[in-house]
Structure formats: structure tokens, C-alpha cells
Amino acid sequence: MSKNSDVVLEVNNLKIHFFTDEGTVKAVNGIDFYLEKGKTLGIIGESGCGKSVSAHSILRLIPSPPGKIVNGEIIYHDSSLNKDNGVVHIEQLNKKGKEIRNIRTNKIGIVFQEPMSSFCPHYTIGHQVAEAILIHNDELNKEQAHEKTVELLKQVGIPKAADRINDYPHQFSGGMRQRAMIAMALSCDPEILIADEPTTSLDVTVEAQILELLEDIQAERGMAIMLISHNLAVVSEVADWVAVMYLGKVMEKAPVGKIINNPLHPYTKGLISSIPKLEGELEELQPIKGIVPNPIDMPLGCPFAPRCERKVSDLCDKEVPAEIEIKPQHYARCFIYSEEVE
Amino acid sequence: MSHNNSRVKVEINNLKKYFPVKKGFLRKAVGHLKAVNDVSLRIKERETLGLVGESGCGKSTLGRTIIKLYAPTDGEVIFNNNGDSISVYDLGKKEMKKVRQNMQMIFQDPFSSLNERMTVMDNIIEPLVCNNIGNKKVRGDRAASLLKQVGLREGYLKRYPHSLSGGQRQRVGIARALSIKPKFVVADEPVSGLDVSVQAQILNLLKELQSEYKLTILFISHDLGVIRYIANRIAVMYTGKIVEIAKREKLLNSTKHPYTEALLSSVPKLGAKKDRIILEGTPPDPVELPEGCIFSSRCLYSQDICYNESPELTKQKGDHFVACHFSDSLDLRGIN
Numbered sequence: 001m002s003k004n005s006d007v008v009l010e011v012n013n014l015k016i017h018f019f020t021d022e023g024t025v026k027a028v029n030g031i032d033f034y035l036e037k038g039k040t041l042g043i044i045g046e047s048g049c050g051k052s053v054s055a056h057s058i059l060r061l062i063p064s065p066p067g068k069i070v071n072g073e074i075i076y077h078d079s080s081l082n083k084d085n086g087v088v089h090i091e092q093l094n095k096k097g098k099e100i101r102n103i104r105t106n107k108i109g110i111v112f113q114e115p116m117s118s119f120c121p122h123y124t125i126g127h128q129v130a131e132a133i134l135i136h137n138d139e140l141n142k143e144q145a146h147e148k149t150v151e152l153l154k155q156v157g158i159p160k161a162a163d164r165i166n167d168y169p170h171q172f173s174g175g176m177r178q179r180a181m182i183a184m185a186l187s188c189d190p191e192i193l194i195a196d197e198p199t200t201s202l203d204v205t206v207e208a209q210i211l212e213l214l215e216d217i218q219a220e221r222g223m224a225i226m227l228i229s230h231n232l233a234v235v236s237e238v239a240d241w242v243a244v245m246y247l248g249k250v251m252e253k254a255p256v257g258k259i260i261n262n263p264l265h266p267y268t269k270g271l272i273s274s275i276p277k278l279e280g281e282l283e284e285l286q287p288i289k290g291i292v293p294n295p296i297d298m299p300l301g302c303p304f305a306p307r308c309e310r311k312v313s314d315l316c317d318k319e320v321p322a323e324i325e326i327k328p329q330h331y332a333r334c335f336i337y338s339e340e341v342e
Numbered sequence: 343m344s345h346n347n348s349r350v351k352v353e354i355n356n357l358k359k360y361f362p363v364k365k366g367f368l369r370k371a372v373g374h375l376k377a378v379n380d381v382s383l384r385i386k387e388r389e390t391l392g393l394v395g396e397s398g399c400g401k402s403t404l405g406r407t408i409i410k411l412y413a414p415t416d417g418e419v420i421f422n423n424n425g426d427s428i429s430v431y432d433l434g435k436k437e438m439k440k441v442r443q444n445m446q447m448i449f450q451d452p453f454s455s456l457n458e459r460m461t462v463m464d465n466i467i468e469p470l471v472c473n474n475i476g477n478k479k480v481r482g483d484r485a486a487s488l489l490k491q492v493g494l495r496e497g498y499l500k501r502y503p504h505s506l507s508g509g510q511r512q513r514v515g516i517a518r519a520l521s522i523k524p525k526f527v528v529a530d531e532p533v534s535g536l537d538v539s540v541q542a543q544i545l546n547l548l549k550e551l552q553s554e555y556k557l558t559i560l561f562i563s564h565d566l567g568v569i570r571y572i573a574n575r576i577a578v579m580y581t582g583k584i585v586e587i588a589k590r591e592k593l594l595n596s597t598k599h600p601y602t603e604a605l606l607s608s609v610p611k612l613g614a615k616k617d618r619i620i621l622e623g624t625p626p627d628p629v630e631l632p633e634g635c636i637f638s639s640r641c642l643y644s645q646d647i648c649y650n651e652s653p654e655l656t657k658q659k660g661d662h663f664v665a666c667h668f669s670d671s672l673d674l675r676g677i678n
Contacts (some may be wrong), residue, residue, distance in 0.1 A: 027412035046537035046538065046539060047537055136360055162651060173624055174397075203397055203564065204396070204564070204566075204608040204609050204610075205396065205605060205608045205620075205621045206396075207357070207608065207610070208607075208610075208619075208620055208621075209620055209621075210609035211610070211618075212618065212620055228536070231610065232538075232612060233609075233610035233612050234610045236610070236611075236612050236613045237610045237611070239551060256613070257421055257613065260612050260613035261613060270539060271538060271539065272612070273537045273542075274541065274542035275538055275542075275567065275612065276541075276542070276545065276565070276567035276568050276570060276571035276572075277567055277570075277611075277612060278566050278567045278570055278594070278606070278609055278610055278676065278677050279613060279677050282570065282571065284546075285542040285545060285571065286542070287539050287540070287541075287542030287543040287546065288539040288542075291507055291509060291510075291540065292537075311572040318560065338451045
């Protein structure tokens with residue numbers, strides 16, 4: 001990834017560990033990526049790979065204890081800031097302080113996976129969206145916030161928005177709730193939108209509506225989007241770059257076309273051949289053998305080594321491969337591409 | 343539809359399942375939620391019929407009503423039990439128990455469908471115990487061989503479900519369903535809670551077991567990719583009704599119902615061009631169904647007749663059944 005001035009967020013060698021009674025869970029174990037203006041980065045991986053934890057850490061939403069950022073940096077490039085070249089080290093901020101609260105929603109919005117549990121059932125949708133607007137905009141009064149809420153709900157395609165803002169979350173369908181969630185995340189014109197499995201609990205026809213909405217909003221506002229999903233097909237339709245995560249590490253990252261058409265890492269290959277496809281010839285699924293290891297008891301070397309078919313013995317199970325640029329703009333962590341093995 | 347009973351395993355005629363909607367202090371029924379609304383289907387021997395639809399369309403209710411886990415509101419199910427045609431809803435409790443040995447269910451959620459207080463072994467042999475089949479030794483041997491078949495080590499027999507992962511539990515659920523050697527299995531979203539790499543393992547396992555046990559499967563899923571992989575024929579359901587049934591590739595390539603077309607175009611595809619058909623709005627409320635076609639309010643091609651007359655599921659060329667007034671004249675796109 002070649003960096004330029006469009007970079008709005010950088011994550012460097014980030015490690016987030018959870019210190020539990022059973023042992024240390026290395027949920028995120030050294031990841032690097034960055035987000036660019038107007039571009040979408042897709043993060044894909046199976047449950048427990050650390051994709052949600054890395055997203056939440058950007059807004060410092062990791063419960064602590066037990067979670068802790070033990071290493072690395074999360075750098076936000078704030079163009080409105082004059083000091084320090086506009087560089088904000090998010091990992092150093094007080095997680096309950098004024099600065100991070102100013103970044104949340106104002107600069108970086110987030111859409112959570114479950115629209116039902118992320119709204120409070122006691123308040124109307126309108127109240128909750130307006131609340132976000134009021135907290136982050138001192139100059140607006142209640143009436144203006146109300147107007148802006150109706151405007152936002154209209155923008156995300158909620159019909160009869162002026163009436164529906166008086167509805168409670170349970171009166172909204174799943175797709176509508178997710179739209180309201182997106183409206184809330186957009187309420188303060190953020191530069192970055194983090195979407196954590198935004199369509200996972202939705203039906204495909206509704207999923208298509210939401211993905212379309214995200215693309216339209218991005219085209220309109222030029223936001224950087226970080227899209228987290230377990231569904232490679234969803235990511236492949238929306239993202240520009242894709243990072244594939246496994247057990248707290250990014251195993252491969254590249255522009256979306258390269259990941260889909262020419263995956264290099266054995267894990268990515270396994271993932272793609274596990275997906276039942278709707279188009280093309282019907283092929284036998286080739287699942288990845290075994291199961292994801294217990295995160296407390298992680299393998300010593302490459303995290304994927306115990307399930308890997310191309311494992312090099314005495315190497316993969318002892319050492320962790322470094323991330324290297326195997327082809328232009330195509331990075332992977334795997335020994336089979338290193339020179340000594342070839 | 344032809345009544346070729348020698349090859350039909352389960353015949354479903356005009357099945358209806360309504361749930362009363364109760365309101366007020368006296369809980370009086372003020373209406374009915376038509377979860378399954380006049381469904382007729384034939385499931386052929388040793389085939390996998392994929393039933394696909396979105397949440398709330400009634401696909402799970404249909405599956406459960408077929409094996410009489412729910413009492414039907416109306417209609418009949420005829421089950422071919424070793425050559426005898428049995429009308430399932432006419433059976434008494436005792437007779438039903440006998441017939442049910444041949445019909446089993448695999449549930450969606452591997453976390454709530456196993457008994458947490460029983461070992462894996464006891465979970466698997468429970469159907470044998472209920473039906474008084476075999477002695478302790480026979481059951482134990484059966485459990486051990488089943489466990490091996492579903493790809494788990496024998497050591498798991500003595501463990502409890504909480505120590506297993508989602509995929510492992512689903513394997514135990516499958517072993518339990520097969521322990522009694524059923525002929526017909528309803529698999530209700532058996533892979534939807536699993537990660538793709540594990541999902542692929544379970545799908546391949548189900549395929550293997552089907553040919554080994556000569557099973558007839560009704561496979562319910564919301565995921566068209568999964569359905570395509572496992573099913574021989576596909577039925578598409580929308581708000582309580584079947585709108586289209588055909589052989590797998592036929593349904594996908596020469597789609598005849600506008601809802602199927604929209605569904606197919608909505609599914610995210612790996613690295614494909616984005617040309618989704620975006621459906622407006624939501625499915626109709628199953629308590630107050632519209633007159634005419636149930637899909638009319640969202641259909642891109644609807645005309646006057648669609649709002650007034652409900653289309654019947656009718657047979658077209660090559661065992662392709664469609665419920666649409668314009669299935670002949672519309673030129674719909676399939677997956678390609």
C-alpha cells in the first residue's frame with residue numbers, strides 16, 4: 001500500500017490483548033492497515049479472528065479491563081487540527097476523555113452489527129438520533145436537531161420519516177433499524193465510517209438495499225469506509241482493498257480483484273474454496289481442515305500452520321512469517337513465498 | 343402434478359398453518375397469521391429439495407408442520423412409509439410415534455438443540471431410548487460408529503455439549519437425527535450459524551450421509567449458494583406461499599418468477615459486477631395479506647390483474663412450477 005495525503009487513518013503494528021482468568025487472549029496480534037478518503041477497506045475473517053476488536057479499538061470502545069492495547073499505534077489525520085501536523089494518536093487518548101468523545105461520531109462514525117441491541121428500547125428512534133446530534137453540535141437547539149434528524153432519516157431512505165421518528169426501535173424492521181443506525185453514524189458528517197457486519201442479520205434483498213445505500217453515501221460524501229464482514233462476497237462487492245484476518249493477524253491484503261482472482265495465502269485460498277457459489281460451474285467445496293485453535297493456546301509459529309496443507313515442517317510451526325509484498329500491492333504472511341523455501 | 347407415488351416420498355396437499363393473533367384482556371383471536379398458506383409440494387425419494395426464502399416467509403413453519411411438530415390448520419401430508427402411503431395427520435399418537443422413526447429433524451441452532459445435561463453419547467442415543475430400540479451395548483456401538491461417521495473422535499462420547507465448538511455440536515445433532523435410521527430428514531438452516539470453512543465441512547458431510555443412508559431431505563435455508571450446492575430441486579417461498587419450484591439449474595438459469603429474479607440478483611457474488619435489483623419496501627404482513635398476488639406490491643412487472651387475482655402455482659415446460667400471471671411473457675434474468 002503506497003501512502004499518500006488521502007490517508008485518514010493509520011494502524012501500525014497494533015496489538016490488543018485480553019487478560020482473562022483462563023489466560024491471555026491475543027485478539028489482535030500485530031496488524032497494519034490504513035484508510036483512504038473515498039475508499040473502502042474490507043476486513044474479512046471468521047468468528048474470533050479479531051476483526052471486530054480492531055474496529056472497536058479505533059474508537060477506544062474495548063472494555064478495559066480485561067482488554068488492553070499493548071502495542072502499536074492508531075493514528076488519525078485530522079485536517080482541521082493545526083498542531084502536530086493534524087496527527088492524533090488515538091491509542092494514547094484517555095478513553096473517557098473529551099478528545100476521543102470529539103472524535104467519536106464527529107470524525108469517525110460506527111455502525112454496529114445488531115441494530116436491535118444497539119438502540120435503547122426505551123426511547124424513540126428520533127430521540128436517539130437527535131441526541132447524538134445535540135451532544136456533538138453545541139450551536140444547534142432541539143428543534144434544529146429534530147429537523148436534521150428527519151433530514152437524515154430521509155437520506156437513508158426511511159419512508160414517511162417525519163412520522164417514523166416518533167416510533168420506538170421495536171416498531172422498525174431489521175433493515176429500517178440498520179438504516180436508522182447508519183443515519184445516526186452519519187449525523188455529524190464523519191470522515192470515516194466503520195461498519196461492523198452491517199448486513200449480517202439481514203435478508204439478502206435488504207442487504208442489497210443497505211450495501212447500495214452505503215455506496216451512494218460514500219460517493220456523495222467521499223468518506224473512508226472500513227467494512228467488516230465474515231462474508232467475502234459482501235466485501236468483494238463493496239471494497240477497494242481487502243485484508244484477510246486469521247487469529248489476530250492480517251494474513252493477506254491486496255486490492256479486491258487480486259484477493260478474489262489470485263489469492264496467495266493458503267488460508268484465503270481455503271476460504272474461497274469453502275464458499276458455495278451461485279454463479280459458474282458447480283464445484284465440490286474444499287473446506288479447510290480442522291478448526292480454529294483456542295486463542296488462549298495459540299500455535300507457536302504461523303497461526304494457520306496446524307490447518308495448512310502447504311505447511312513446511314520445522315519452519316511454519318516454529319516461526320511467525322513476516323508480512324511481505326509478494327507481488328506489487330499484494331501482501332501476505334506466508335513462508336512458501338520466501339526465498340529460502342523456494 | 344403427476345401422482346407417481348412410487349417415487350414420491352412426501353406428498354403435501356394444500357397445507358395451511360395459521361397462528362391466531364390474540365389481543366385484549368380475554369386474549370380473543372382477532373386475526374390469523376398465515377405462516378403457511380396453501381402449499382402443495384412433492385418431495386421425491388432420495389432427493390434433496392431446497393426450500394429457500396427470507397426470514398418470516400414461513401419456511402421453518404412449513405418444515406415443522408410437515409413432520410407434525412405443529413398441528414396443521416388444514417391440508418394433508420402423505421408419507422410413503424416403506425411402500426405404504428400414510429396420511430400423517432390422521433394418525434393417533436402411538437401410530438405417529440412409529441412413523442416418526444422414519445422422519446427426523448436437524449435444527450438450526452447447535453447451541454440450544456442439544457441437551458446440555460446429557461453427554462454426547464446420551465444425546466445421540468436418545469431417539470433409540472425413546473423408541474425402545476436395542477440394548478445398552480447395541481446403542482453404545484451405534485453411537486460410536488455414528489460419531490466416527492460424522493467425523494468426531496470416539497473420545498467425544500463422554501463429553502458434554504458445552505465443551506464442543508459450533509461445528510462439532512452440529513455434527514452431534516446430525517448423528518442424533520440419523521441414529522434411528524430415518525428415511526426423511528428436515529434440515530432447518532443446519533449451517534447458518536457456522537463459519538464458512540466449517541459450513542463447507544458440514545455440507546460435504548450431509549451429502550455423503552445422504553447417499554449412504556438413502557435419505558430424502560428437505561433442506562431449508564436462506565442462503566442460495568448453500569441451497570444450490572446441496573439441492574437437486576429448489577422451491578422458493580414468499581409470505582407463506584411457494585412461488586417457484588424447478589430443478590436446480592433450471593430455476594437458477596431460466597428463472598420464471600420476478601421474486602426469484604430479485605432474490606438471485608441480491609445475493610452478493612464473489613468479484614462480480616454489481617447489478618442488483620433493489621426491491622422496494624418489505625413483504626406484506628402475513629396477518630393482512632393483499633388481495634391478488636402476494637408479491638404484487640413489490641414486483642417490478644405487476645399489472646392490474648396482479649392486484650386482483652392471486653396466481654396459482656402452475657406447471658410449465660419441464661417440471662417447472664411458477665405462480666405468476668406473466669411467467670410466459672416475462673423475460674427474466676437468472677444468475678448469469
